[in-house]
Amino acid sequence: MLNIVVCVKAVPDPRIADKLKIDPVTKSLPRLDIPLVINPLDSHALEAALQLKKKYEAHITVLCMGPPPAGNIVRECLALGADTGILLTDPAFAGADAFATAYTLAKAIEKIGSPDVVFCGMASSDGATEWVGPEIATFLDMPVVTMVREIVEDQGDDWIVKADYGHGYRTVKLKLPAVLTVTRNLNLPKPLSFSGILKARSKEITEWDHHDLGDPVERFGLKGSPTYVTEMYPLESRREVQMLEGTLQEKVARMVKILSDAGVA
């Protein structure tokens, strides 16, 4: 049986996440309740696992590190077809950089057992570091392929995948177990179904804290992070804007003038 782990992150809804801005007076982030959603690329990671499950006998574990409300994201993944959901939640996990995040996820994956494949989105919409997948692979001593766009061959332990590379792609021969980080071109995630939501109701979400992962507390969260933020500051506006006035057609005419003055129309 194919043992698959999918790492998902609960992120502030990217459609409105730009409302979160550095306060020019306090030089810190205001508390804003932006609803959490599944990181868009992680839904492609889950879909990759679901497609494998259609072809082969497989068990999908969804793993998410986040505050208690991130449990809703795990629940959503269960409704989409994942078999088991694990939420890593502990105030001691807060403030983790990519290194500490990957370390925590890797410890949890070790506890889950020996996976054949670990899927991650290639980056998160809020952190955008791309580091978590390759760092998990390092901690688990597995190979990794980043930015996978196509799984060409997935029978047995020898896979062939295509991944974005330069102005094109690379073809990679891969020995499982392995970590794959995926791009949105890999697949088209399916929407939630009513029957899936009903089925997920009876599935349980396991919660683990740092005690369950069996490492001293200083390995996690801010304490376990080699990097941290020392300052934040807003940027001053750099240009003096001139707003075009008038009706739509008048604005169009003015714009044509600006473009032709700049020599492009």
Next chain:
Amino acid sequence: MSKDKAAVFVVAEQGETGVEPASLQLVGKARELADALESKVGVVLLGKNLSDATQKLIEAGADLVFQGDADVLVPYQAELYTEIIVKLMAEHHPEILLLGSTFMGRELAPLIAAKLETGLTAHCIELEVNPEGILEQRIPAYGGMITIVCPEKRPQMATVANGVFSTPALDASRSGQIVSIEVPNAFELRAQTLEVVKEEAEGVSLETASVIVAGGAGAGNLEGWHEIGELATILNAGFGSTRPAVDAGWTELETMIGQSGKMVNPELYIGIGLSGELQHMVGIVGAKVMIAVNNDPKSPVFEQVDYGVLEDCREFVPALTKKLMESRNK
């Protein structure tokens, strides 16, 4: 700091047409950082036929070039490269290690960082050694800038996109030391790149375009996206995007402009239906004229451009395209 050791290292990269511009830019920055630390610049270069690239890296500011020259190093193989670079770092213990935000660097950097158990900052736009000798790494976030440090672990690692730092003037009179490094010849690859295939990009290249039209989430849907594309076509402009547009599936990651995408240098920039997120705006370097179209009067994009059009782009863009076509056909 020992004088014969390099405190600042760069992992350089040789592409099809020679050394990557991002590598030369990083060596230029590494030179500044090494001078601040009163130390040297070391460069790691792995591949085949490296003499021209090595010479350029020295002319750009490298003091030591660690060359790994072997057939097995082309194409790039993550596990082998990690093995070689981690071993070199363990011997030299540099303060700082920089990589380009290229496809190679973006995969290799976290593999090296995790193995060395150190921190890694993604896609920096400023790097500076502070009076305490710590590398301050700046990235745009939340409508401003944030500074990240890695005060205890070494090396302090960062990736930087092509175009963030300027290419240093090459000095042919500079000399440097070339050190040949051993390449393990019986290395078992669990993930092996078999081939790298090039794909032709459509349209005007963003890197060289003198006019760029960029679209964002405000396009609303694929139809709105294509309307912006038509405007780009009639202006013979490069057609760029923001992360939300890529996430929406309207365009490819290759077209994304900004901190984790492409840095562009057009004469004229038109941002349509985008909010002026700094992660995007830092990608537009030195545009003479900047224009934004947005239907939100409070949009921060209007603080960062020369001309603002307060309109729904779904109304304004087709009207502008129509007008431009009419005047062209006159």
